[in-house]
Amino acid sequence: MKKNSNISKRIAKPPELLSQILDSVGSPVFVKDRGHRWTYLNKAFCKFMGRRREELIGKSDYDFFPKEQADVFWEKDDQVFSARGENVNEEFFTDTAGVKHTIVTRKQVYKSAAGEDVLVGVIHDVTALKKANDDLTLFRKLLENSNDAIFIVKPEDGSFLDVNETACRRLGYQRKTLLRMGVSDIQAIAPDTGAWKKLREKITAAGTLLIEGRHIRADGTSYPVEVSINKAEIGGKEYFLAASRDITERRKLEEALKEAETLRGLIPMCAKCKKIRDDKGFWEKVEVYLEKHSGARFTHGLCKDCMKELYGKETWFSDTK
Numbered sequence: 490m491k492k493n494s495n496i497s498k499r500i501a502k503p504p505e506l507l508s509q510i511l512d513s514v515g516s517p518v519f520v521k522d523r524g525h526r527w528t529y530l531n532k533a534f535c536k537f538m539g540r541r542r543e544e545l546i547g548k549s550d551y552d553f554f555p556k557e558q559a560d561v562f563w564e565k566d567d568q569v570f571s572a573r574g575e576n577v578n579e580e581f582f583t584d585t586a587g588v589k590h591t592i593v594t595r596k597q598v599y600k601s602a603a604g605e606d607v608l609v610g611v612i613h614d615v616t617a618l619k620k621a622n623d624d625l626t627l628f629r630k631l632l633e634n635s636n637d638a639i640f641i642v643k644p645e646d647g648s649f650l651d652v653n654e655t656a657c658r659r660l661g662y663q664r665k666t667l668l669r670m671g672v673s674d675i676q677a678i679a680p681d682t683g684a685w686k687k688l689r690e691k692i693t694a695a696g697t698l699l700i701e702g703r704h705i706r707a708d709g710t711s712y713p714v715e716v717s718i719n720k721a722e723i724g725g726k727e728y729f730l731a732a733s734r735d736i737t738e739r740r741k742l743e744e745a746l747k748e749a750e751t752l753r754g755l756i757p758m759c760a761k762c763k764k765i766r767d768d769k770g771f772w773e774k775v776e777v778y779l780e781k782h783s784g785a786r787f788t789h790g791l792c793k794d795c796m797k798e799l800y801g802k803e804t805w806f807s808d809t810k
Contacts, residue, residue, distance in 0.1 A: 517612040523570065525549045525563055528607065537612065539585035555583060566608055569596045579615075590616045635732075638704075640672075642729040644693070644720075647672035647685040650728070659735060661707035677703040677711065692729060696720050704733065713740050 508529075511518050517534035519527055526549050535542050538553065550559035561580055569576045575597045582590045596610040632639055638656035640649055648671035657664050660675060673685055692698050698718045703711040718731045756778075757766040764772040773781075780786060791799070 517614075519610050519612075521566060521608040521610070523606055525566055534612070537584070537614070553585075558583060565594070565596065569598055569608055570606060573598050582612075590614050591619045592616075636734075638733040638735075640731040640733065642672060642718075642731055644689055644727050644729055647689070656733070659706075659712075659733075660704065675704050676716075677705060689729075692718050692720055693727075701736070712737050
């Protein structure tokens, strides 16, 4: 008890006005002596620790934190005392509930009124910010690895605020180039401001919209797409999130199924010449029609009956039997 009394005599208390000012600061502030003992703590630090000031003053990190964390705190303190410069370091802190926080601590050495070195530290709890950043990094990775081309669109004019790598690759543009463009530059159904305005009104009214169209690549070629557009509001501002899917293969399959369906139906054929009438009214040879409407290819020869009919009277034909 006597030892604690001696410690309290050496505590450098800030003037009352300064103490009130520091207590009004939202960030935890602490002051340590050369022995790593806390000599001053503001209200935010006590709240951060979940303890009363009387429980903390005169104590050190080892009285409240796991040894591996306290070791780091003391090591950084000693570096600051030795270098006498400002130190900013990211550290980990476990509160009384056992919750681990990520903190950024800014420390610097000053001289007390008694001429002794004291270390002043300010703590910023960046746990939520760190989590948000990690979540954002994860979201970005998922976005970049999506099979769909993703566009974040500014509703006012249809310009692109962000795009993923798939969008750049499919359209053949570098990201920096694509971010200077907008919907009207790549989408055939919205070639002008008026068309975009109508499309924007539909999205705003419905909240979500699924459309089909064609996207125009950098080289001028195009491909069919299905675009799912959703309206999102963040921080009072409205955005459109568009996910574009290349449906080239789907269209090919649809055409193949359509052709197969045609071949399963009734096909108009001339009773004499055996030509087939197509859906536009033109008459085509059977092989021409089937080549157009299926993957079949034809070679030409003669069956035995036709060979006999054509060449049965020829000597050479008789000799081949």
